[in-house]
Amino acid sequence: MFSKACEYAMRAAVYIAKCSMEGKRVAVKEVAEATDIPEAFASKVLQRLARAGLVDSLRGKKGGFSMSASQQKRSLYEIVTLFEGEAYFNSCVLGLPVCSSQNPCPLHYQVVGLRDALKKSLQQTTIRKAATEVVDAGARLRFSSEDDESH
Amino acid sequence: MFSKACEYAMRAAVYIAKCSMEGKRVAVKEVAEATDIPEAFASKVLQRLARAGLVDSLRGKKGGFSMSASQQKRSLYEIVTLFEGEAYFNSCVLGLPVCSSQNPCPLHYQVVGLRDALKKSLQQTTIRKAATEVVDAGARLRFSSEDDESH
C-alpha cells in the first residue's frame, strides 16, 4: 500500500508528536527505537519531514526533533503525498497513465469511491489525533512498545 | 497501491478474457500491445498467471493464451494476492508486523474498514466482469485503445 519510507515517516511523526505533547524533544535514536525503524534510515526520513516543515529539528547537544501545535495539526495525508507523490490518490489502480471518469479503466467506478474515502480519512486525521490514539487508547507504533518501559 | 507486475497482470488477464469471450486465442505480443506492457515483461507475467492456473497457455504455432469460462469467473482478488502476497489485505497500513484489533496501530480503525471494502470489491469482481466493462462500457486497458483499430 505505502512504501517503507512513507510508513516510517508516519510512525516517526506520530511518535514525535506524542513526545512534543509531553513537552519532550527527541533524538533520532529514540524515535528509531520507539518505532522500530533502522536508525540511519530514520535520520533520512526525518530530514525530509524537517525540510518539508512538518517537524522542527534542532542540531547540537540537547538537539532533536519536535512538533509545534500547528505542525501537530497537519494531516497524515500531507505525509503520504510528501513520500508517495502528489498524484498518489489520483492514480489509476490498474496503472493507466491517467485516471478519469472520461476514460475509465474497468475498475475505476469500483475503486474510485474507496480511494477517495481513504484520501478523506487521511486528510481528516491530524498527526496529533493519531498521537492521541497512542496515548489514550494504547495504539502501537511498533510491535512490542511495552519494551520501552523496561530499564 | 499495487506493483507494476500486479497492474500488468490485471490488465493482461482482462484483455485475455475479452479475447476468449470473442473466441480468440492471443499471443503475448498482442496482449502487450493492447495493454501497454513491455512485451518481455508481459511474457513473464503471463507465465506466472499460467502456472497459477488463472490462464491457459498453448505453445507453438497457433499457440497463445486463453481463459476458459471457469477461469473467467476467478476474481481480481486472486490476481492481486498472487502478485502481492496472501498477506496484502491483512497488513498494517503503518507497516507494523501484524495488524489486529488486539494491538492496533493508531490508524487501524480508520482504515481497516476501507481495506476490507477494497478486498471485498476485488473478491466480487470477476475477470469476466471487468472484461465486460471493456466491451460494453468502453473501459480502457491502455491510454488510447482506439489506436488498435487503425490499419
Next chain:
DNA sequence: TCATAAAAGGATATTTTTGTCTTTTTTTAA
C-alpha cells in the same frame, strides 16, 4: 576553549523491482 552530542549531508552498499535478451521446447502446417 574544548569535548560532546546531535542533526545534516554525502557516499556507498544491498536488495528488490522492473525490464531485456537469448536459448530451448513445443506445435503447426507447408
Next chain:
DNA sequence: TTAAAAAAAGACAAAAATATCCTTTTATGA
C-alpha cells in the same frame, strides 16, 4: 521433414527502494 511461430526458461541489465557508513556542521555545557 522442415521452417516458422509461439510459449517457457534462464541469464542478464538497469533502475529504484532500502539500508548503512562516514564526514561535516552546529549547539551545549563543562
